[in-house]
Amino acid sequence: MEISSINPILLLASLIVAATPLLLAAIGELVVEKSGVLNLGVEGMMITGAICGFAISVNTGSPVLGLLAAAVGGATLSLLFAVLTQFALANQVASGLALTLFGLGLSALLGQGYQGVKPPAFPHVDLPILSKIPVLGPILFTQDFVVYLAFFLTLGTWAVLKYTRAGLILRAVGENHDAAHALGYKVVRIRVMAILFGGACAGLGGAYISLIRVPQWTEGMTAGIGWIALALVVFASWKPWRVLLGACLFGGVNVLQLNLQAAGVAIPVEYLAMSPYLITILVLVIMSADRSGAPASLGRSFHASN
Amino acid sequence: MLRLEKRPQPSQAWTYATPLLAVILTMLAGGALFAFLGKDPLEAIRTIFWDPLFSEFAFYYRPQLLVKGAPLVLIAIGLSLGFRAGIWNIGAEGQYIMGAICGAGVALAFYPLEAWWIFPLMVVAGAFGGLIWAMIPAVLKVRFGTNEILVSLMLVYVAEQFLASMSLGLLKNPQGYGFPGSRNLQQYDSAHNADLIDGSGMHWGVVAALIAVIFAYILLKRHLLGFHIRLTGEAPRAARFAGVNPSRLILFCLGTSGALAGLAGLFEVAGPSGQITIDFNVGYGFTAIIVAFLGRLHPVGILMAGALMALTYIGGDIAQSKMGLPSAAIQLFQGMLLFFLLAVDVLTNFRIKPAKKEVA
């Protein structure tokens, strides 16, 4: 095959598919971090969501139930993190790592017997009229509904954070939890809810990989996407639209390297496969100077002393 | 409801008791898990924790304890220095791989030359490989303020791809009938990290791990640098006030942990594993994180935690073959241990009291 055999429209359409799980997980983590909590367990929650969603949709035959189960699975796992960090006041970095290690083990255990099984197919939704637009139509408007959901989740998160009182309170808690507490806001409750939201989003993102993008179940199949999602939040300076941009960028890199692999270019497969991770590092280096959007209380434990 | 009340100072008793409590809780929860999987929980626990040490085949398993424990302790000691200072190297797995590749690369470059200096040179190369790999996040953090957690982790995936490339390409055994993987170093005397006493499991990696424990102990207890490491973790501003150079500390902690992880990889590839293959790494770099926390970031604690974790690896293998317990169950079991440890750790710094109805 030649590079010219890569169809740009199909490439861009699959870019969207590759970007969606990243976008879901990163938007969830953005909300968590805006509340002042650093949950490094995204990878663990994603893989748990991936297997929960997979198992339920295989057993019920319903992809939608599968997605729901994935969200519930991710949120349940994140509840463990919430208990550790918000009630037992454990170190957030260590707890996040624990969540990832635990999630990888849990998913491997749950996933026994699902290797090689094919999940029920996921319907595509061709948006009327819009899907007929040349070029843009096939890229943007003939996707499955999770793609649209992810987009509206981004839109919603942006609007809530920027324009609503709930968003203002969330940002305030992440900015200065002592002050928020002094004003009478329930810091712990708000953070637990944010963590659960983040878990549900990560779970959805994981299920998108196992149900739609791949679609099948293999152990450790998220392969670092959860970690890239974490990097994406830094890249985006905690701004939702930049998360979307970043997800597309990473999705693009990933799709491009896969296509180049398939096209058999002269670069060895392993080096192409490294590229998303190397680019993540590069982006982190470039973006690290800008911490303007970083919540001031990020990663600090809160305990109302008296 | 319960509420937490901060102790005026950390409780000594709970510092020692929490890891034990966490192990007990994990056994209970793990037992429930095994029962849920349809296995006899008591037998499973006995198979994992008792049989490797005291069953009739224990003579075979006991050396394994050293073989599995050494890399865990070696890596965890390095990680614990950084963790104490709030510097999070979670890419030890990648540094372990790079150490192995560099060490094995040196050996294969000289094959089939037999000379006494080959093994020492491999040790240096192994440490160097891990060091370089860890210096990437260190330098990026010092220079650009990049988050070392994410960078070190990304480098694990890069190292895994590099490992695949090496075992399929440059380091592939030319006489291996096209199978991926390098020559077996166990059959290359100058490069072989053999048991020091035959059949004991006691190879150079075990010696290195013990030396690392002793050095870390002296560093943390008796040396100004160790004091500065602890101070940085407890109160970063106070550390700068005391004259600690944060950049130098980041380079030291990440560099040391990388070198130790690289050494662990080298001793593994030259000894128990013998060759570079695609699936050479088995997750020691990640399990070592659990070992470091379980040992409460204390060198002696890490030694004990490493032994315990090695036990669950071996016991898990036995349980897998004897009782059909899935290997993932053991992985989950290890994850649980870290969870419980973090959860009960709160007792060290807080008292739990029944809540009077109060606005919290």
Add this chain to the structure above:
Amino acid sequence: MTGTLLSIRGLTKAYPGVVANSDVSFDIREGEVHALLGENGAGKSTLVKMIYGLVKPDTGTMTLRGAPYAPAEPRVARASGVAMVFQHFSLFEALNVAENIALGMEHPPKMRDLAARIKEVSETYGLPLDPYRTVGDLSAGERQRVEIIRCLLQDPRLLIMDEPTSVLTPQEVEILFRTLRKLTSEGVAILYISHKLEEIRALCESATILRLGKKVGTCVPREVSAREMAEMMVGSSLHVPERKGGDLGPILLELNDLSVKSPSEFGTSLKNITLKVRSGEVLGLGGVAGNGQDELLAALSGEILTAPGAVVMEGQPIGTLGPTARRRMGLLTAPEERLGHAAAPDMSLTENALLTGSVRQGLEKNGFLKWGKTREFAEAIIKRFDVRTPGPGNAARSLSGGNLQKFVIGREVMQLPIVLVVNQPTWGVDAAAAASIRQALLDLAAGGTAVIVISQDLDELMEISDHFGALNEGRLSDIRPAHGLSVDEIGLMMGGAHGMEDAHV
């Protein structure tokens, strides 16, 4: 307008090991300014937290305008007309003024309407504010305005103010007082917490005095002297530090045109600071919080490095030397923040003694630590400075603020510095401990050390300084002999009203 607004009966609150309040009772009338007076640790904060619903009393009752009042949370307190301006502002630096104010309201109007209301109310009360500015960029006085406006927008009946003037220049205090008088003329009662007695005499109609959690007296501040109130507060007569005026020796430390960018986003950069201190001199540097005090200390301690010649010690340029090298030369410092900066909270006092003592006390050799000697050093500090603790093995955080401050200052004093720089040496410290710390600083100067005291407590500076200067937005005023300076002059050196409009009340 003179009915009882809030009546407090028998409030008691105990924490493990301390009784914060014991059977406290008093009344606040409508339209009065009621002072709550007491030393640090007397239980003032706990008492107002109970009134504001942040802490629930163990026993006792409150009545607000005749109805039982037991707020379960601040929300309820605010709904009942009780508002509070905190000492350490509960503000969000990254958010703007309007957002900050909205967070303190139950049912805030739309942002645009709120902004208009903020402008209106702030101008009515002579505290002009731009609703769209980011709070992190505001001065301490402006931040306080945000807090006050936040309260005023809720039409409070009772306004609680915790040490409101500690962040203001004398001129700004005057503006604040005019605002408060306007409020009381409208019937609002103010519970005014302070330990500045002259202020209380100028502003308050009645005062309740707390000591060790108990009410020890009431008075009408205008009818008693500051000294009498002070003695009620402390429970004994006060020891005033003595100074033996001596001749000043050679110049030990010079700053030449020192400019430093603040390392933190909302910090204050230092601009062209020039000063000299001589052997035996105490140089007092005043100024409102957040005008470069932390940065100046960091530039002196070596935490921030500068051009070599910007900091000169005994003729040697040391701007590029780190903290350890400077300690070796005899330049010692004690930062304002005790827990986390001057001391590590979870480490023992022995370890904290090592923190700055390792070089000058010879507590290490080739990097290897001498724990025995370190412990002796810690014990010596504890003994000489009367630090109340079971022993040097106890964690720093287990000490009370005053005791830890004595330890931190003592640690530097015992190392016989050539130049000593302290920031807020008696902040949050009870009167007896404060007096002993000041005495130690004076003794040190008498022995030939050059001492720089950075403080927001003007009374303290006037008491111990030979020369006085003030920091304002990172610049240093002219340095003048402290003796004979008037409050007005000091206020102008501190930046006057910071260009804020005077109150149109």
